Amino acid sequence: MGSRFINNVGLHFANDIRYKNEGQIGEGAFGCVFKIKDNQADGGTGRRFALKVPFSKDFPSGEDTWISEIGALDALQAAAHVVNKISIIDDPLRRRPTGATLVTPGWIYLEYLENGTFRQFVRRLRELNRTVPNRLIWRIILCLVRMSIAMAWPNTYGSGTERIEEVERDNSTQIISNADLNDDNMMFGNLDADGGLEHQLTPILKMIDMGDCLRQRIGGDEQWLEETTNVLYSISDHISTLRMRGLRTSPNDVPLDTDIVNLAMMSDRDEVDLRAVARDVLAAVTTRTEAWYREKYPRGYNVDVESDASIRDLVKAIFFDADGSSTV
Ligand SMILES: Nc1ncnc2c1ncn2[C@@H]1O[C@H](COP(=O)(O)OP(=O)(O)OP(=O)(O)O)[C@@H](O)[C@H]1O
Numbered sequence: 100m101g102s103r104f105i106n107n108v109g110l111h112f113a114n115d116i117r118y119k120n121e122g123q124i125g126e127g128a129f130g131c132v133f134k135i136k137d138n139q140a141d142g143g144t145g146r147r148f149a150l151k152v153p154f155s156k157d158f159p160s161g162e163d164t165w166i167s168e169i170g171a172l173d174a175l176q177a178a179a180h181v182v183n184k185i186s187i188i189d190d191p192l193r194r195r196p197t198g199a200t201l202v203t204p205g206w207i208y209l210e211y212l213e214n215g216t217f218r219q220f221v222r223r224l225r226e227l228n229r230t231v232p233n234r235l236i237w238r239i240i241l242c243l244v245r246m247s248i249a250m251a252w253p254n255t256y257g258s259g260t261e262r263i264e265e266v267e268r269d270n271s272t273q274i275i276s277n278a279d280l281n282d283d284n285m286m287f288g289n290l291d292a293d294g295g296l297e298h299q300l301t302p303i304l305k306m307i308d309m310g311d312c313l314r315q316r317i318g319g320d321e322q323w324l325e326e327t328t329n330v331l332y333s334i335s336d337h338i339s340t341l342r343m344r345g346l347r348t349s350p351n352d353v354p355l356d357t358d359i360v361n362l363a364m365m366s367d368r369d370e371v372d373l374r375a376v377a378r379d380v381l382a383a384v385t386t387r388t389e390a391w392y393r394e395k396y397p398r399g400y401n402v403d404v405e406s407d408a409s410i411r412d413l414v415k416a417i418f419f420d421a422d423g424s425s426t427v
Contacts, residue, residue: 107201108133108152111191118191121147129153129310134211137187147211148185152192152203164313166275169207171309174275178249178256179263180242182286182307183210214287214302214418217337221282223417224344232405233356233392235301235413236341237383240362242297242304243334244380246285249306250275251327251373253314263297266374270323272316279311280333282340287418296384300410302418327373335366351401353392358383 105123108131112120118135125132130153136145166174175181185208192206214220224231248264249256253275255267277284286307291298317323342363345355358379365371392405403409 104152104154104201105131107199108150108192110196110199111194111201114196115191119145124149127308127310135208147213148187149209149211150192150206151209152201152206154203164315166312166314168308168310168312169205170314171275171277171312172207173257174253174314175249175256175309177259177261178246179261180245180303180305181249181256181309182212182305183261184208185210209307210288212286212288212305212307214289216283217285217287217304218282220287220417221340221344224346227413227416228346228348229413229416230348230352230404231341231345232410232413233345233353233359234384234387234389234405235410236345236359237356237380237387238297238301239304239341240338240359241380241384243337244377246280246304246306247327247330247334247373248377250277250330266377270317270320274315274317274323274326274330276313276315276326276330277306277309277311277333278313279308280306280337282337284308285337290414300407301414324370324372328369328371331371331373331376332366335363338365339363349401351399353396353400353402353405356383356387 109120112118112135117139118137121134121136123131124134130151133150133152134147135150136147138145169184172181172184176184187208192201245264248266251274252264252267252271253273254271256262256264284307285304287302287304290300290302293299294303297303315326317326338359342355342359345359347355362376362380365376389402389406393402396402
């Protein structure tokens with residue numbers, strides 16, 4: 100879309116010393132995404148955020164069960180594996196600077212996710228051509244499962260502080276599904292020193308683009324099973340991709356977990372139980388430690404690849420170059 104549109108967004112930020120527009124970082128079919136630096140944040144360390152502006156029309160505010168992107172983001176705002184919508188005080192886009200003729204009915208500010216898309220991650224794994232530890236793959240699968248849990252129990256994540264998604268005992272009365280959960284629509288955030296088992300070694304993966312979401316009322320248990328199975332189908336392609344990237348570069352490497360291989364084939368099944376998948380994946384992340392793999396493969400295998408140090412090393416190679424700046 101035209102540079103006039105981009106310049107127009109720029110004009111709104113140009114005279115506001117609180118922010119620096121660091122330029123366009125993405126352009127999709129329906130809008131532009133900009134990277135904005137907040138000069139005041141954290142005492143001047145310059146936290147970034149993303150600004151998503153549609154070219155025209157509104158964020159489609161759907162017919163039938165389709166919901167708008169803002170609606171979907173609001174519905175899942177407290178889910179840890181969904182990008183956070185943020186608000187800024189005295190929003191520069193609400194002012195009318197001289198010369199600006201920006202025509203857009205809406206925009207959203209999002210937390211800035213530093214570490215690139217799932218697609219870039221997979222490309223980087225291919226380039227590196229190194230054995231991918233099972234423990235790394237399990238952690239990323241758990242992020243995908245957590246996203247599915249958020250979609251399966253949207254009533255739980257509409258408000259409150261951000262929390263890790265957990266399955267609930269009762270089925271929900273509605274679900275939200277993302278018809279476009281492709282590999283460009285998930286991005287990695289940061290490592291989290293307090294992120295426990297899940298995000299201390301591997302950065303969090305979040306759903307970012309919710310422009311094609313459906314909200315469905317659930318009539319009963321059968322429908323719930325059908326719809327949550329569909330939600331799981333939407334992550335199964337990505338698990339298959341991880342399985343394909345689960346390269347073993349030497350016959351001595353610990354083999355790719357057969358349970359990962361089985362999960363990658365879940366779209367062959369008519370019904371998949373989200374609670375069972377969540378339980379099994381969480382159990383794998385929790386119990387399949389380096390020691391677990393060492394016990395399973397006692398002799399002749401290179402189990403070092405499953406160590407925390409090896410995962411850290413690979414994560415550094417995937418997401419950071421030597422000077423610490425992002426490679427993706
Ligand atoms: N929160 C974010 N942090 C960092 N980069 C982002 C963020 N959101 C979007 N981007 C960048 O902008 C690109 C486009 O974002 P997004 O998919 O949300 O836009 P879109 O216009 O809906 O695209 P499309 O409809 O074609 O999928 C992403 O692939 C990513 O590179």
